[in-house]
Amino acid sequence: MAEAEEKEPVSMEESTDESEEDESEEEPKLKYERLTNGVSEILQKDVASCMTVHEKFLALGTHYGKVYLLDVQGNITQKFDVVQVCGLYSGEEFLETFDCPIKIVAVHPQFVKSPCKQFVTGGKKLLLYDKNWMNRWKPSVLHEGEGNIRNVKWRGHLIAWANNMGVKILDMISKQRITNVPRDNISLRPDMYPCSLCWKDNLTLIIGWGNSVKICSVKERHASEMRDLPSRYVEIVFQFETEFYISGLAPLCDQLVILSYVKEISEKTETECCARPRLDIIQPLPESFEEISSDALTVRGFQENECRDYHLEYSEGESLFYIISPRDVVVAKERDQDDHIDWLLEKKKYEEALMAAEISQKTIKKHKILDIGLAYINHLMEKRDYDLAARKCQKILGKNTDLWEFEVYKFKEIGQLKAISPYLPRRDPILKPLIYEMVLHEFLESDYEGFATLIKEWPGDLYNNAIIVQAVVDHLKKDPQNRTLLRTLAELYTYDQRYGKALEIYLTLRHKDVFQLIHKHNLFSSIRDKIVLLMDFDSEKAVDMLLDNEAKISIDKVVEELENRPELQHVYLHKLFKRDHHKGQRYHEKQISLYAEYDRPNLLPFLRDSTHCPLEKALEICQQRNFVEETVYLLSRMGNSRSALKMIMEELHDVDKAIEFAKEQDDGELWEDLILYSIDKPPFITGLLNNIGTHVDPILLIHRIKEGMEIPNLRDSLVKILQDYNLQILLREGCKKILVADSLSLLKKMHRTQMKGVLVDEENICESCLSPILPSDASKSISVMVFHCRHMFHKDCLPVPNTAFPVQFCNICSAKHRGPGSAILEMKK
Numbered sequence: 071m072a073e074a075e076e077k078e079p080v081s082m083e084e085s086t087d088e089s090e091e092d093e094s095e096e097e098p099k100l101k102y103e104r105l106t107n108g109v110s111e112i113l114q115k116d117v118a119s120c121m122t123v124h125e126k127f128l129a130l131g132t133h134y135g136k137v138y139l140l141d142v143q144g145n146i147t148q149k150f151d152v153v154q155v156c157g158l159y160s161g162e163e164f165l166e167t168f169d170c171p172i173k174i175v176a177v178h179p180q181f182v183k184s185p186c187k188q189f190v191t192g193g194k195k196l197l198l199y200d201k202n203w204m205n206r207w208k209p210s211v212l213h214e215g216e217g218n219i220r221n222v223k224w225r226g227h228l229i230a231w232a233n234n235m236g237v238k239i240l241d242m243i244s245k246q247r248i249t250n251v252p253r254d255n256i257s258l259r260p261d262m263y264p265c266s267l268c269w270k271d272n273l274t275l276i277i278g279w280g281n282s283v284k285i286c287s288v289k290e291r292h293a294s295e296m297r298d299l300p301s302r303y304v305e306i307v308f309q310f311e312t313e314f315y316i317s318g319l320a321p322l323c324d325q326l327v328i329l330s331y332v333k334e335i336s337e338k339t340e341t342e343c344c345a346r347p348r349l350d351i352i353q354p355l356p357e358s359f360e361e362i363s364s365d366a367l368t369v370r371g372f373q374e375n376e377c378r379d380y381h382l383e384y385s386e387g388e389s390l391f392y393i394i395s396p397r398d399v400v401v402a403k404e405r406d407q408d409d410h411i412d413w414l415l416e417k418k419k420y421e422e423a424l425m426a427a428e429i430s431q432k433t434i435k436k437h438k439i440l441d442i443g444l445a446y447i448n449h450l451m452e453k454r455d456y457d458l459a460a461r462k463c464q465k466i467l468g469k470n471t472d473l474w475e476f477e478v479y480k481f482k483e484i485g486q487l488k489a490i491s492p493y494l495p496r497r498d499p500i501l502k503p504l505i506y507e508m509v510l511h512e513f514l515e516s517d518y519e520g521f522a523t524l525i526k527e528w529p530g531d532l533y534n535n536a537i538i539v540q541a542v543v544d545h546l547k548k549d550p551q552n553r554t555l556l557r558t559l560a561e562l563y564t565y566d567q568r569y570g571k572a573l574e575i576y577l578t579l580r581h582k583d584v585f586q587l588i589h590k591h592n593l594f595s596s597i598r599d600k601i602v603l604l605m606d607f608d609s610e611k612a613v614d615m616l617l618d619n620e621a622k623i624s625i626d627k628v629v630e631e632l633e634n635r636p637e638l639q640h641v642y643l644h645k646l647f648k649r650d651h652h653k654g655q656r657y658h659e660k661q662i663s664l665y666a667e668y669d670r671p672n673l674l675p676f677l678r679d680s681t682h683c684p685l686e687k688a689l690e691i692c693q694q695r696n697f698v699e700e701t702v703y704l705l706s707r708m709g710n711s712r713s714a715l716k717m718i719m720e721e722l723h724d725v726d727k728a729i730e731f732a733k734e735q736d737d738g739e740l741w742e743d744l745i746l747y748s749i750d751k752p753p754f755i756t757g758l759l760n761n762i763g764t765h766v767d768p769i770l771l772i773h774r775i776k777e778g779m780e781i782p783n784l785r786d787s788l789v790k791i792l793q794d795y796n797l798q799i800l801l802r803e804g805c806k807k808i809l810v811a812d813s814l815s816l817l818k819k820m821h822r823t824q825m826k827g828v829l830v831d832e833e834n835i836c837e838s839c840l841s842p843i844l845p846s847d848a849s850k851s852i853s854v855m856v857f858h859c860r861h862m863f864h865k866d867c868l869p870v871p872n873t874a875f876p877v878q879f880c881n882i883c884s885a886k887h888r889g890p891g892s893a894i895l896e897m898k899k
Contacts, residue, residue, distance in 0.1 A: 098413070100403065177189040192231060233260075248303060283312065328351075443467075598623060647661065658682045701714075719754075
């Protein structure tokens with residue numbers, strides 16, 4: 071994130087935000103607060119030089135050799151005047167006076183928990199202090215001779231320190247120095263641009279010196295490479311240069327936080343001067359870096375500070391960063407969700423803020439979802455985006471009726487009730503009736519269609535129906551033919567259970583919902599005198615409804631109401647007849663005239679299906695109207711087939727229909743009449759020759775044809791007769807062959823069946839004497855006769871065969887053919 075220009079210098083006392091206001095759209099990563107209380111008291115008299123952080127305590131060192139122990143709020147808890155190692159939670163302590171200045175102190179990482187009590191100090195020498203068995207501190211020199219040691223960091227078993235020549239790392243297990251990383255820019259004074267060190271983990275060291283950053287990884291050396299070398303070595307995995315000088319650095323996950331010392335050219339004097347320090351978050355790359363964010367910090371006296379005057383310390387695991395300058399201590403921390411929402415609200419990104427609050431509603435402490443939502447609605451209304459504001463009310467206001475009513479009145483004040491109307495709650499919660507009535511009046515004054523839509527969509531119990539009905543009636547006085555208002559009034563009457571009035575309006579409007587209204591509210595008693603209106607509107611639906619509810623409105627009542635509208639009467643009676651041929655039998659005579667007048671195609675089917683139709687009346691009507699087909703059918707049904715045939719021949723001149731009629735009647739005399747009528751009409755003779763071959767002997771017709779008469783297609787007709795005859799012969803022969811083959815097959819099957827043996831055992835009985843067929847004494851001989859029908863008799867039980875007809879039959883089976891009692895008579899014989 072690039073640094074934003076500051077419009078006016080902002081002092082710490084006026085704002086807790088240490089970064090300039092960012093005018094870009096990118097959100098800052100960190101937020102800043104100045105440590106006050108005890109820190110302010112210290113820095114009014116002294117100048118901060120360094121700080122270290124441990125758990126909930128801060129140790130602040132000053133130029134006057136004082137060390138102050140502070141809590142995280144900046145309150146002083148202890149003060150030290152000499153180099154001292156002491157337990158924060160115990161009475162253990164170490165005091166020592168040194169003969170040379172001490173630049174840095176580092177304590178064993180497990181000093182409190184481990185029995186190994188060690189710490190190192192840095193000055194001209196790197197000294198290790200170790201408590202011996204006599205409980206005394208014994209110093210030993212780890213390194214000397216390369217100038218002052220200005221920085222020491224101890225992590226795990228590794229100690230890293232920086233002197234004028236570079237950075238060294240010591241392995242405390244092997245007591246061997248495993249690397250030397252020389253400083254790059256030797257032109258920079260090490261006392262003015264000191265080295266910054268920090269351990270990312272137990273094996274990763276980050277070095278910042280001047281404008282160079284190196285990330286070093288401590289690795290185990292392979293056994294084959296050991297020889298006289300240390301067991302570990304250091305590899306530089308990332309190395310890059312920056313455009314600024316590094317005053318401090320700290321790890322942040324896989325990124326780096328760098329405190330930068332910046333110089334700039336003054337616009338007034340055109341000379342180089344100190345700018346505000348920057349706190350940058352970067353993503354290291356193998357040979358460069360990517361800037362994630364950058365904040366310029368306003369600290370006291372930054373114009374007079376040098377690179378060495380700034381320090382950066384951090385608290386592991388808490389993402390807390392402490393920026394120390396001679397006159398200020400600033401705490402930087404990662405922005406939480408509340409800060410994120412603050413930034414979104416500041417940028418007027420209300421929808422994103424609302425979404426963020428909903429996702430993190432369990433963790434946010436400063437903000438409330440409802441407050442953000444209300445601010446979002448107000449923002450949308452200020453932008454005149456009334457539709458979106460109304461839509462968001464559903465989600466934001468929820469079931470809070472007070473807030474709903476408050477927002478509705480706000481929409482009313484700006485004349486936008488129409489915008490919020492689609493989103494008003496209709497169930498759980500329900501607002502006061504006045505709210506809904508207010509919206510309906512708004513639509514009624516300016517938008518009849520919108521008013522009708524709301525009436526259709528809103529339940530009738532949301533508002534006072536009588537008030538709205540009266541308002542609609544008043545408007546209808548000005549525009550009595552307005553169909554929209556009439557339709558809406560009918561719906562209101564329906565809600566108010568005044569179905570009669572609603573039905574009248576629907577019928578006047580010929581509205582499709584009229585039938586639904588009748589069914590739903592059982593209004594059949596109200597439509598007894600409105601049947602004609604219903605039929606005029608939609609005869610199909612009306613007839614179906616009347617027939618389905620015959621018990622509520624009788625057939626007689628419907629026919630009576632339709633007496634003056636015979637065409638509608640016919641529609642009703644026709645559908646009734648289709649449903650049941652017998653229900654309307656008393657009106658079948660009337661229906662003959664109705665069919666003849668309005669629906670001749672269905673007259674003949676009606677005459678055929680009706681068993682209650684008076685034939686004489688029907689014949690009279692058909693003859694009056696010259697309905698030949700219907701007259702022919704009636705004549706044939708009344709037994710006057712000859713007259714019917716004559717009418718077909720004389721009126722229709724249709725030989726095919728005459729032949730079909732003769733076939734249906736299957737009357738020889740009728741065929742004779744047909745031949746006599748056709749004998750002097752060649753076209754008719756052709757038709758007869760082509761069709762009567764299977765019903766009448768064609769020779770009879772051919773003998774009667776006069777010599778010399780020209781008959782169209784005679785040859786073809788004669789050929790067809792011969793072909794039909796040959797076909798009949800072939801069919802007979804084919805059938806005969808099939809019958810013979812089937813008979814022979816069945817005969818063989820019967821013969822095989824009869825040739826099979828029949829099981830006779832003790833369970834079988836004689837059908838005559840009913841005693842067992844086999845004697846109990848096996849030595850006694852007996853004659854048994856078994857017929858193919860499986861009936862068994864003792865031979866002595868059968869009648870003696872007749873000399874004239876010696877063949878013997880089963881008495882039981884023979885009796886079935888001769889009649890009842892025959893078997894008994896036979897047995898008596």
